[in-house]
Amino acid sequence: MRHLISPLDFTTEELDRLFDLAADIEHAPSKYAHICEGKILATCFYEPSTRTRLSFESAMIRLGGKVIGFSDANSSSAAKGESVSDTIRVISCYADICAIRHPKEGAATVASSKSLIPVVNAGDGGHQHPTQTLTDLLTIRSLKGRLGGFTIGLCGDLKFGRTVHSLIHALVRYENVNFIFISPEELRIPDYITEMLKEKGIPYREVIRLEDVLPELDLLYMTRVQKERFFNEEDYVRLKDFYILTTEKMELAKDDMLILHPLPRVNEIDVEVDEDPRAAYFRQAQYGVYVRMALIITLLGLAK
């Protein structure tokens, strides 16, 4: 049985098939409106999430399936002390596929090891968030027409940002990707990632000022400085406003540069930038539904 725990669980060929399916769903959604009739998705969310949970639920409903689940640990048996292993064994009896989000890293791995149904990791603490990575890849492929052959700037919290780490690991499998890491000293990309890039001979640079590299970028991936990843309130307050993308800064960027953001945004992208045609982050959220639809179909073995 297939699960999706890490973005690297699928080969690039499998991802191509998944993205082809997502593109077909985008262009002919009615073809898929009943494909999951009679199937149930369980959304087991042990920590709050609006976007990811609703995106999964929307995906299943658009495929004709139904959804059950809980949206925080207090309303689940976890509050009574039930383990993830026991919960997933029970959920396996109620649903056909499960999306799980848990604050502890590795929770989805544990769930998949005991589950009788496909498990999708919808985020396990600061560790992995593979459907966000699939969303990012599909957005780039759909809007740029290719995966590879571009310079991508990743900006903001590169130390704790799991979406950034997962995206880098996914993009190194494609050719001619040039990385530029833009962050304050305190939130630099971890050494194990730069070591991995060095070993693979993939070009990268680390800079502090966004303006210095903006003209070079084909893609700009902005991230939020996440309060929940800090142990210290003072550090969070000091660093959260370090990078703000404004319409003035956007004048430095290429005409076809795309701005991506996993959302939610706090203030790192000025709302005026939303009107810029290069702002792709809301379209990205739409691709998130398409890719989750394609994933549900694939993991349930319903893809033709």
Place this chain on the structure above:
Amino acid sequence: MLNVGKIEEGFVLDHIKAGKSLNIYDNLHLDKLDCTVAIIKNARSDKMGKKDILKVECDINMLDLDILAFLDHSITVNVIKNGEIVEKKDLVLPKEIKNVIRCHNPRCITSIEQGLPQIFFLADEQKEIYRCKYCEEKYAERRRERRSK
């Protein structure tokens, strides 16, 4: 000087750091095997000053010694047959380590999930890096030990 007799078949684990033999005994799960074991603690050693030695009388196919490579590289493994040393076994780092070390990442699922085995996989053989199977956090203690040698 204490004398412990020869063994006919089994292993002599020599050059164990003084005082660490019980740790090795535990991690090889020798308490669960029905075999004769001699634990020699603080034996005199020209090379180490003091050392521990474990003598285990058993079928030589009975023990998986790979974990020794992770616990202590300096251990010498002598394979004994018919009362003689027939091989000095090279230690190879195990691909997976189960319930020997614990994940220290407070955000790891192993910190709250009951009954979950602590499993680490060999992520980088050259750098001897093990990572937790669940959260992929690097196990750092071993490298600190090796640097301090």
